[in-house]
Amino acid sequence: MVLRSFALVLLGFMLAGCGSSGPQLGTVDGTVTLDGSPLPQAVVALVPVEGGRTAEGITDDSGHFVIEFAAGSKGALLGDHEVRVTTFREKVIGDNGRVEDPGVPEKVPAKFNRESELIRTVEAGSNHFDLELTSK
Known part of the structure; x- marks a missing residue:
């Protein structure tokens, strides 16, 4: 009886995995510079x-980034992306009224964020996007 129950549970897991591999993703990495830095x-x-x-993704000290679709899942959906x-990081004030995090002002012009003019196409496989931004 225990073996039969185990077999049914195992079969359920196997069937649940069939066809649910998730959306197709292309891996994406690159580097971001602002005015050459x-x-x-x-x-x-x-x-x-x-x-x-x-x-x-978040850039490291050298401006390099790797895109994540979800925790532990690298990449982005295939197709065109803005x-x-x-x-920008908002200032955080604690319950005691003190600043816990001063935040970070926006250094990137709107045409590269909330009014982005950048479009890139993610294809199956590996994608590398170098983003050379200017402050003007």
């Missing part, structure tokens, strides 16, 4: 033009 601690978001889940880059 690496842009550290910037959020790079890929927003699908046709709708769907946004994928994001690329948004931002450095």
Whole structure:
């Protein structure tokens, strides 16, 4: 009886896994520069033009980023994406009224974030996008 129950549970897991491999993703990495210098601690978001889940990554000190679709899942949906880059981080004030995090002002012009003019196409496989932004 125990063996039969185990077999049914195992079969259920196997069937649940069939056809549920998730959406097709292309891996995405690259580098962000602003006026020729690496842009550290910037959020790079890929927003699908046709709708769907946004994928994001954060630049390191050299401006390099790797896009994640979800925790532990690298990449972005296939197709055209609006690329948004931002450095803004809101100030955090604690319950005691003191500033816990001073935040970070936006260094990136609106045409590269909330009014982005950047479009990139994510294809199956590996994608590399270098984003050379200017403050003017």
